[in-house]
Amino acid sequence: MRLPGLLPGFAVALLATAAQAHITFENKEVVPGSTVKLVLRVPHGCGGSPTTRVRIQLPEVLRAAKPQPKAGWELAVVRPDAGLHAASTGHAHGTSSDVREVSWSGRLDDAYYDEFVVRVTVDVKAPAGPLYVPIVQECETGVERWIEVPAAGQSSDELSSPAPSIRVTPRT
Amino acid sequence: MSLLGRLAAVILGLALLAWATTGEAVAHASLVSAEPADGAVIETAPSVLTLRFNEDARPLVARLIRPDGRQELLRDLRGGGSVLTIGLPAGLSQGTHIVSWRITSQDGHPIAGASLFSVGAETSMTPLPASSDSTVRAGLWLARLFLAIGMALGVGGVAFAAFFADGKPAAGPIIGGSLVAGLMALPVFVGFQGLDALGLPLTGLLEIETWRSGLLGTAYGHTAFLTAAAFLVAGAARQQGGRLLAAVALLLAGAAVAASGHASSAAPQLLTRPTVLLHVVAVCLWIGALVPLAFSLRAGNSGIPALLLFSSVIPAMLVLLLVTGIGLAIVQLGGIDGLLGSAYGRILVAKLGLIALLLGLAAINRYRLTMPAAAGEAAARRRLVRSISVELGLAVLILGVVGLWRFTPPPRAMAAVPQSPAQTLHVEGNELSAELTLKPSRVGPVIIEVADLRRRGEPIRPVEVEIELGKPSFGIGPFLRKAQPTGDSRWSAGGFVLPMDGFWVVRMKVLVSDFESVTLTDLFDVPGG
Numbered sequence: 289m290r291l292p293g294l295l296p297g298f299a300v301a302l303l304a305t306a307a308q309a310h311i312t313f314e315n316k317e318v319v320p321g322s323t324v325k326l327v328l329r330v331p332h333g334c335g336g337s338p339t340t341r342v343r344i345q346l347p348e349v350l351r352a353a354k355p356q357p358k359a360g361w362e363l364a365v366v367r368p369d370a371g372l373h374a375a376s377t378g379h380a381h382g383t384s385s386d387v388r389e390v391s392w393s394g395r396l397d398d399a400y401y402d403e404f405v406v407r408v409t410v411d412v413k414a415p416a417g418p419l420y421v422p423i424v425q426e427c428e429t430g431v432e433r434w435i436e437v438p439a440a441g442q443s444s445d446e447l448s449s450p451a452p453s454i455r456v457t458p459r460t
Numbered sequence: 461m462s463l464l465g466r467l468a469a470v471i472l473g474l475a476l477l478a479w480a481t482t483g484e485a486v487a488h489a490s491l492v493s494a495e496p497a498d499g500a501v502i503e504t505a506p507s508v509l510t511l512r513f514n515e516d517a518r519p520l521v522a523r524l525i526r527p528d529g530r531q532e533l534l535r536d537l538r539g540g541g542s543v544l545t546i547g548l549p550a551g552l553s554q555g556t557h558i559v560s561w562r563i564t565s566q567d568g569h570p571i572a573g574a575s576l577f578s579v580g581a582e583t584s585m586t587p588l589p590a591s592s593d594s595t596v597r598a599g600l601w602l603a604r605l606f607l608a609i610g611m612a613l614g615v616g617g618v619a620f621a622a623f624f625a626d627g628k629p630a631a632g633p634i635i636g637g638s639l640v641a642g643l644m645a646l647p648v649f650v651g652f653q654g655l656d657a658l659g660l661p662l663t664g665l666l667e668i669e670t671w672r673s674g675l676l677g678t679a680y681g682h683t684a685f686l687t688a689a690a691f692l693v694a695g696a697a698r699q700q701g702g703r704l705l706a707a708v709a710l711l712l713a714g715a716a717v718a719a720s721g722h723a724s725s726a727a728p729q730l731l732t733r734p735t736v737l738l739h740v741v742a743v744c745l746w747i748g749a750l751v752p753l754a755f756s757l758r759a760g761n762s763g764i765p766a767l768l769l770f771s772s773v774i775p776a777m778l779v780l781l782l783v784t785g786i787g788l789a790i791v792q793l794g795g796i797d798g799l800l801g802s803a804y805g806r807i808l809v810a811k812l813g814l815i816a817l818l819l820g821l822a823a824i825n826r827y828r829l830t831m832p833a834a835a836g837e838a839a840a841r842r843r844l845v846r847s848i849s850v851e852l853g854l855a856v857l858i859l860g861v862v863g864l865w866r867f868t869p870p871p872r873a874m875a876a877v878p879q880s881p882a883q884t885l886h887v888e889g890n891e892l893s894a895e896l897t898l899k900p901s902r903v904g905p906v907i908i909e910v911a912d913l914r915r916r917g918e919p920i921r922p923v924e925v926e927i928e929l930g931k932p933s934f935g936i937g938p939f940l941r942k943a944q945p946t947g948d949s950r951w952s953a954g955g956f957v958l959p960m961d962g963f964w965v966v967r968m969k970v971l972v973s974d975f976e977s978v979t980l981t982d983l984f985d986v987p988g989g
Binding site for chain 2 (some may be wrong): 332335345
């Protein structure tokens with residue numbers, strides 16, 4: 289017996305929706321070895337409260353991170369203690385260890401929208417597939433942690449606070 | 461493929477879909493504040509409950525559970541933008557009330573939650589009475605009986621025609637009529653299941669929430685889908701013939717019964733569910749043969765070959781029936797003392813008595829009447845037809861008696877109550893393991909304790925632990941509480957009030973570091989008071 293074509297249609301309609309209130313990246317796809325400007329979009333505060341701090345934890349495959357400072361916001365970076373990491377792209381620009389965590393502290397009203405930019409180089413050996421970047425959004429009252437990663441077989445749509453993701457696609 | 465077959469495929473597809481989408485509440489909107497606040501104790505009864513969300517929300521349904529356990533749907537729901545106002549009935553008594561609500565956020569995802577507040581003083585809740593409305597229970601029993609008749613006479617009759625009578629239908633109208641009656645009883649079954657689940661009277665059938673609960677909220681919804689598929693496939697088998705379709709219909713009928721009920725949910729489910737399936741298949745094959753046999757024998761000698769074939773197969777089927785039945789009864793009773801001491805046991809004794817009568821009759825048919833009838837003796841044939849008719853009557857009586865089990869808990873479920881004042885689960889997953897304890901393991905105010913929290917075998921000190929308790933199938937909760945640290949790797953979350961027994965879904969969200977959280981999910985089976 290053939291399953292009727294209705295079934296995939298129903299499934300798509302019920303399970304897939306546009307998640308407009310989440311923190312997401314403007315970038316959809318990146319290529320290993322390339323240098324990209326990652327743009328993080330913050331459309332909301334935490335339950336109505338203004339955002340006071342945005343923290344990004346960059347995964348290992350995103351190297352040589354350089355965050356863009358924002359007027360009115362205080363920028364801080366965290367580097368793990370370590371020896372030299374050889375930049376896999378072959379362009380060594382002087383940083384002795386990669387930035388792992390970036391944070392901007394300031395104030396963004398819930399009614400307003402803003403973007404936070406960090407320039408990264410994607411490691412040539414980055415595996416293809418979705419790359420999850422956990423974000424912590426601190427507000428005047430409360431904290432939103434965009435850190436949930438879907439398990440095998442799950443989709444980000446089912447999570448309440450999914451970590452924003454970008455897709456690593458090999459150069460074709 | 462025939463129309464009926466295609467229809468059956470669509471129903472199965474919808475069943476799979478319903479299975480996949482039940483239960484989960486994806487929180488795209490989230491609650492910012494509630495007035496009265498969650499867990500508050502206030503002097504005078506409030507007239508409204510105000511919920512504030514972080515984005516526009518549309519109210520779907522809200523339910524009030526009073527301190528004495530009575531539930532009612534709240535109809536005065538006013539939503540404007542991101543603020544939802546729920547009107548509470550006047551004259552709320554002293555004690556702890558729960559308002560369970562469900563909204564849709566802007567992107568269409570439903571989210572559910574619950575608010576707890578106490579008027580005057582906090583009270584523990586008395587457990588909900590089992591569906592107090594006797595009309596609902598009677599309707600449920602009747603609908604279930606018709607479903608059983610549809611399965612036994614309809615699907616079983618089709619199977620008999622396919623396997624024993626070379627597809628030549630005798631008593632065709634009765635078999636078809638049974639299938640149709642079963643199909644018509646299905647919506648009644650679903651509606652009344654919903655009424656029973658929500659504890660509503662007959663007027664609750666007008667609420668969409670009742671149907672949602674009956675169809676998607678409980679395991680009986682799965683039973684309904686599978687039964688519909690079984691009936692439709694049997695109908696297709698009738699039109700097209702073929703043993704494959706008849707066999708599929710039989711298996712679907714067995715799976716439908718195995719999908720719900722006390723017998724299938726006993727541990728170990730890997731054994732009990734297939735046992736129930738085999739039991740039902742054997743029952744359908746046996747009872748389904750009775751009507752066509754009686755009809756074909758009454759008409760003349762044409763039914764003899766089928767009769768002989770059936771007689772040679774029936775002993776094996778009866779052995780299967782008895783073995784599976786005894787196995788299930790042992791698991792359910794947990795001992796001979798349960799036999800007369802519980803309502804469940806008394807129904808079982810009645811069923812066994814009727815089965816003994818039935819088997820006696822069947823033995824007479826098989827050993828005293830079959831051969832003479834096969835030889836052509838008209839008198840023997842007539843006696844055989846009468847005897848088969850009595851068998852049929854007994855069988856329907858047994859189906860009716862079995863339907864009463866729906867309203868009695870088996871002794872194994874009741875045995876759990878006095879023994880355990882607390883219930884501990886060992887939960888594991890995502891490199892995390894912990895011991896979750898529900899204290900006390902009964903209806904009313906409870907706390908959840910987390911102990912021995914380990915990651916990859918090593919004890920950890922998480923930043924935060926949150927516990928969520930909910931009963932999605934009944935639309936209650938989820939209640940979310942932050943756990944407080946109470947020692948080395950020990951956390952405790954209190955302030956939960958369980959208004960009902962049964963299965964409660966517990967989700968523990970452990971914030972391992974600022975950027976990493978792990979969620980573990982498990983089930984507590986809270987025994988009824």
